[in-house]
Amino acid sequence: MKIALATDHRGFKLKNMLGEYLQKKGYEIIDFGTHTPESCDYTDYVYPACKAVQARRADRAVILCYTGIGSCIAANKVKGIRAALAYSQKSAVFSRRHNNSNVLVLPSHFFTQESLRRVVIRWIRAEFEGGRHLRRVKKIRAIEEKENG
DSSP, X not given: OEEEEEEOGGGHXXXXXXXXXXXXXXXXXXXXXXXXXXXXXXXXXXXXXXXXXXXXXXXXXEEEESSSHHHHHHHTTSTTOOEEEOSSHHHHHHHHHHHOOSEXXXXXXXXXXXXXXXXXXXXXXXXXXXXHHHHHHHHHHHHHHHHHO
16 A cells, blocks of 8 residues: 655654654655745645655645644545545544545644554554445535535
8 A cells, every 4th residue: 555645844753753663664754845844835735745646646644743734624626636634543543444535634732653653554554344334425526526626
């Protein structure tokens, strides 16, 4: 599985740690940056990571920034992206099981290295349950098509 990673300067250290951890677990990482701790705009990294998921060059993406709010908003502007902002392991896993999220946005301010590893690996391993949730995901897709063509 290919995982795209993106962050602003606030999540730089965690992104690098997470990338190494996921590689050790056997995942292929596509690192969209940032590649320095210098102040930057999250949109410059979120957008290309989400486009990689949209184009199926990556299976999923994990995005980090200080609160995650702006990154989640930006990610969800890309057609076909179902980005979930998660503040806990439970919310991350349910975003996969019930919403088939393909992008996980995490606030770097709220996670330690260990808690971040646990949340991300459980999100990656979680499976979409389908059933009544598929009906809802299809309705989300229909709204997206209606609004964006």
